[in-house]
Amino acid sequence: MSFFKVEHLTMKFGGLMAVSDLSLTAKEGDLIGLIGPNGAGKTTVFNMITGRLLPTEGKIYFRGKDITGTQSHIINAGGIARTFQNIRLFNDLTVLENVMIGYHGRLRSSFWEAIFRLPRYKSEEKKMRSMAGELLAEVQLDNVADEKAGTLAYGQQRKLEIARALATNPRLLLLDEPVAGMNPRETGDMMDFINSIREAYGLAIILIEHDMRFVMGLCEHLIVLDHGVTIATGLPVEIQNNPQVIEAYLGEPEGA
Amino acid sequence: MSERHRREWIYKLCTYGAIVGLFAFFLQVQNQADEYQIRILNVSAVFVTLAVSYNLINGVAGQFSLGPNAFMAVGAYTTALLTLSPAEKELSFIIEPIIWPLSVLHLPFLPSLLIGGAFAALLGFIMAFPVFRVRGDYLAIVTLGFGEVIRVVANNVQSITNGPLGLKGLSEYTNLWWSWGVAVFTVFCVTRLVKSSFGRAMQAIREDEVAAAAMGINVFRHKMLAFVVHAFFAGMAGGLMAHLITTISPTLFSFFLTFNLLVIIVIGGLGSMTGSIIAAIIITHAGEWLRAVEEPMAIGPFNIPGIPGMRMVVFSIMLILVMIFARQGLMGRREFSWKWFCGFLKIGKRRG
Numbered sequence: 001m002s003f004f005k006v007e008h009l010t011m012k013f014g015g016l017m018a019v020s021d022l023s024l025t026a027k028e029g030d031l032i033g034l035i036g037p038n039g040a041g042k043t044t045v046f047n048m049i050t051g052r053l054l055p056t057e058g059k060i061y062f063r064g065k066d067i068t069g070t071q072s073h074i075i076n077a078g079g080i081a082r083t084f085q086n087i088r089l090f091n092d093l094t095v096l097e098n099v100m101i102g103y104h105g106r107l108r109s110s111f112w113e114a115i116f117r118l119p120r121y122k123s124e125e126k127k128m129r130s131m132a133g134e135l136l137a138e139v140q141l142d143n144v145a146d147e148k149a150g151t152l153a154y155g156q157q158r159k160l161e162i163a164r165a166l167a168t169n170p171r172l173l174l175l176d177e178p179v180a181g182m183n184p185r186e187t188g189d190m191m192d193f194i195n196s197i198r199e200a201y202g203l204a205i206i207l208i209e210h211d212m213r214f215v216m217g218l219c220e221h222l223i224v225l226d227h228g229v230t231i232a233t234g235l236p237v238e239i240q241n242n243p244q245v246i247e248a249y250l251g252e253p254e255g256a
Numbered sequence: 257m258s259e260r261h262r263r264e265w266i267y268k269l270c271t272y273g274a275i276v277g278l279f280a281f282f283l284q285v286q287n288q289a290d291e292y293q294i295r296i297l298n299v300s301a302v303f304v305t306l307a308v309s310y311n312l313i314n315g316v317a318g319q320f321s322l323g324p325n326a327f328m329a330v331g332a333y334t335t336a337l338l339t340l341s342p343a344e345k346e347l348s349f350i351i352e353p354i355i356w357p358l359s360v361l362h363l364p365f366l367p368s369l370l371i372g373g374a375f376a377a378l379l380g381f382i383m384a385f386p387v388f389r390v391r392g393d394y395l396a397i398v399t400l401g402f403g404e405v406i407r408v409v410a411n412n413v414q415s416i417t418n419g420p421l422g423l424k425g426l427s428e429y430t431n432l433w434w435s436w437g438v439a440v441f442t443v444f445c446v447t448r449l450v451k452s453s454f455g456r457a458m459q460a461i462r463e464d465e466v467a468a469a470a471m472g473i474n475v476f477r478h479k480m481l482a483f484v485v486h487a488f489f490a491g492m493a494g495g496l497m498a499h500l501i502t503t504i505s506p507t508l509f510s511f512f513l514t515f516n517l518l519v520i521i522v523i524g525g526l527g528s529m530t531g532s533i534i535a536a537i538i539i540t541h542a543g544e545w546l547r548a549v550e551e552p553m554a555i556g557p558f559n560i561p562g563i564p565g566m567r568m569v570v571f572s573i574m575l576i577l578v579m580i581f582a583r584q585g586l587m588g589r590r591e592f593s594w595k596w597f598c599g600f601l602k603i604g605k606r607r608g
């Protein structure tokens with residue numbers, strides 16, 4: 001039984017083949033890079049894995065279960081969390097509350113226990129608050145815990161999005177362009193950060209990136225998409241010299 | 257006890273003190289004020305209940321429902337049918353006799369109110385399935401449709417609702433204790449819910465539904481929760497309203513009611529319970545003061561005949577002005593807190 005497996009995944013939008021016949025497997029703790037030029041279908045893959053889009057064809061298995069077409073929150077509860085390419089925080093909630101949302105799915109108390117602040121709810125709320133605080137300290141966002149998420153600097157917002165995803169206790173983390181729009185120094189910090197959470201949580205990570213150089217240094221295994229088609233898979237060194245990949249990236253302003 | 261704990265205790269005491277103060281004030285009013293003033297206070301309480309619960313679905317969960325009149329109608333009819341005695345019912349239903357078991361049921365006010373709320377909540381539960389299949393504008397239109405459907409049903413199912421004739425001669429059970437008791441209970445439940453993990457989840461859905469779902473929030477269930485809680489309290493408010501004005505008919509529960517509520521929660525600030533409470537009280541009173549604009553007036557040599565519906569024009573203009581110049585309303589999403597209040601007093605002292 002494989003940890004995570006995608007078979008013949010295909011997504012058509014009308015006449016547009018956004019993803020075609022993608023297959024991949026991941027073991028626990030893997031770090032896989034999903035790369036490709038603009039519009040290659042990378043985000044669409046994440047949207048299918050997390051239940052936002054129903055694949056036209058193909059199957060997704062996670063920890064032995066077929067999760068194709070399952071609702072997003074159930075997939076998350078099963079252990080897959082994600083971040084978004086165009087950061088989607090709960091802007092009007094505080095940083096701490098954003099992270100606390102990540103724990104809500106596992107709350108055992110019911111709403112009336114919450115209204116009347118019965119003991120079980122009170123202790124759960126207290127625990128959520130302290131766990132969220134600890135998580136924020138770990139990712140060095142505790143100094144802005146009470147700020148509205150929407151007011152954070154760009155790099156901090158990216159980090160908070162990852163922290164929020166971690167709060168849901170995932171086994172597989174999907175990161176959609178975590179360093180988009182960052183300068184080289186911030187990019188370096190983010191690489192270290194991703195490596196550190198991967199070790200600390202023993203997570204498998206699939207990471208979408210536009211910038212080849214970034215993933216080369218980080219991932220052990222790469223999948224290259226172009227116009228929805230898997231044009232190459234393998235070790236970074238193999239990918240680097242693959243003529244098809246070079247061609248796909250030609251004319252693409254790298255690291256844009 | 258730590259400083260923080262002590263403060264929290266003091267704030268809690270302040271809250272209880274304020275509630276006791278409020279009811280002490282009503283005791284005074286009950287004895288001294290005239291019926292008209294008491295009536296306005298009762299209506300204020302009903303609108304506080306309505307606005308606070310309506311704000312839960314519209315302001316907190318961000319689902320733009322236009323159907324509270326449906327829940328009020330269900331609550332009002334259910335409560336009224338239970339408090340009317342079998343004899344009274346037999347007398348009122350002249351076109352078609354009332355069906356069994358409604359013809360024989362007779363309950364005291366409180367259980368009737370609660371059952372009224374429960375029936376409204378049940379309608380909310382059933383409505384949630386079609387309503388939350390859609391979002392945004394479509395959701396508003398679907399809920400609007402349901403509001404109208406309920407009205408048409410009330411007009412036509414004569415053996416239950418007595419059709420266009422409505423129900424008359426209800427006992428005037430609603431007094432300051434009932435109306436404000438329910439209002440305080442509603443504020444208590446709704447604010448506690450909003451400040452809990454469930455309220456956070458509702459706000460997360462308002463902020464970004466896709467992200468909320470990806471973070472493990474069951475979006476449908478939380479929309480449903482907000483909707484059903486809203487429906488329950490709107491139903492109770494309907495029951496209170498029915499036993500305040502003692503006559504109900506389908507025309508009472510038109511979109512007009514929903515529009516009034518919308519004005520209140522927008523002026524108060526979508527998402528702020530404090531704003532809703534303040535705005536509900538102000539708008540109810542303003543509605544009474546503005547009766548003057550509907551009376552015939554003599555300005556100098558001109559005699560302006562009374563224009564019925566002029567108040568609505570004033571409210572509509574207010575709504576437009578708020579939407580253009582102060583979209584946040586009175587309170588934005590801020591809430592009253594004793595901490596803020598103490599700070600406010602201190603600043604006042606320093607200045608004074």
Ligand SMILES: Nc1ncnc2c1ncn2[C@@H]1O[C@H](COP(=O)(O)OP(=O)(O)OP(=O)(O)O)[C@@H](O)[C@H]1O
Nearest residue numbers: 013018036037038039040041042043044045085210
């Ligand atoms: N919901 C949708 N409906 C219709 N077309 C879509 C939808 N989502 C994506 N597409 C199209 O599918 C193709 C792949 O999009 P996708 O966002 O997956 O690309 P990407 O590889 O993530 O690109 P980028 O690097 O720009 O983020 C694009 O042509 C896009 O316009």
Ligand SMILES: [Mg+2]
Nearest residue numbers: 042043044085
């Ligand atoms: Mg993308």
